[in-house]
Amino acid sequence: MGGHFLQLRDQGCRGAWEIFFRARELRACAEPPCPGGTKTAVAFVCAPEFLAEAENWRESAALAGCEITDEVSRADIVVGEGLSGEELLALADREQTPSVINGGNENASPCRVLGDLLALVRHFGHDADKLDGMRLSWIGNASGRFAGLAGSWLDSCLCFRHELFLSFPPGGEPGAEALDFAMNAGGKIFLSHDPALVVEGAHGLIAVPWHTGRASPSPRHPLLTMGLREAARSVLGEALLFSFLPDTAPSAWEEERRACLIACQAAVLEHMAALRKHNAV
Structure with a gap:
């Protein structure tokens, strides 16, 4: 180490x-x-x-x-x-x-990912050694500003053996080095450009802006155009929302x-x- x-x-x-x-x-x-x-x-x-x-x-x-x-x-x-x-x-x-x-x-x-993983485990009451039965879904641009966050979630799926399903726009893929390392090391990873394919069965949803370019008319995918928590509930049921969107409102969950x-x-x-x-x- x-x-x-x-x-x-x-x-x-x-x-x-x-x-x-x-x-x-x-x-x-x-x-x-x-x-x-x-x-x-x-x-x-x-x-x-x-x-x-x-x-x-x-x-x-x-x-x-x-x-x-x-x-x-x-x-x-x-x-x-x-x-x-x-x-x-x-x-x-x-x-x-x-x-x-x-x-x-x-x-x-790394610390942000550890913190959200701990919040997830505390909410569901899972034993910390059973994370391999949990699925995290990512919706948004995994490059640029959020490349480090995406890379740490890729590390997390290796260390803690949870599933990681990522959806991102074309050109918004995670960094090649982090993605190659995780996939070659046996990470349970699924990649798609369609958010509908990654949310089913998720225990947590990581939401970041879908587009980061200045010319983009919308910072998020249409899946998240309704209220964030309402979207998570309607699409994911019990899944929790880890929002990194700019209009995330204060709440008891954000304090946790x-x-x-x-x-x-x-x-x-x-x-x-x-x-x-x-x-x-």
Whole structure:
């Protein structure tokens, strides 16, 4: 396992499961755990448009018992949110060699996927070791801005063995490297340009804009032109909606997604801190 968490598969399937189980424990706790005697110093480096995500990370750091610092030079772990792949690698190449966590970018969004997967499991009450019976369906452009999110769901279907059915417009395919890796490794993946073919039997629907080009008259597929939750209920029954569309309204479900995200981010921080301690011995 590597010293960084840039994408879900970086820590291997075993590491992903360890993080997921710990996140489930943290989300179930009524009270946050008591911080240890020696705190891990965490710094955040975020693109300007990701300030809200930085606040989520601060809550995660508190939950994990980490010390927050504004000085990257003294941090044990650096979280990069909205940074390019090159910017993340530059952080990883610093002389102090901190562990770097990718909070989400065009290459991967591992914590967001872990958080939504945890929310799904908590809703259905499934045992976490039975994810291979669940199906996630993706509707929307899997390239460009959302390529990293799609890539992390491809990693997830390998680590957790759930099915992943993806529907996207022509030209909106997932990145070739992530898709080839997942399919060659035996991921249970189905691809289509027709959303109607991917939604049947789904336990969760991941909805992102269907078109991302400026000339597109509509940001979503006609399947999602009605109210989002109503569409999910009418088409998918009990399936849950993981919306990344711009007009998603606040709700109890969105708050649950956020709480699960914070728990997963805290579990990642704990995991990377433990890995650093182990490697230092």
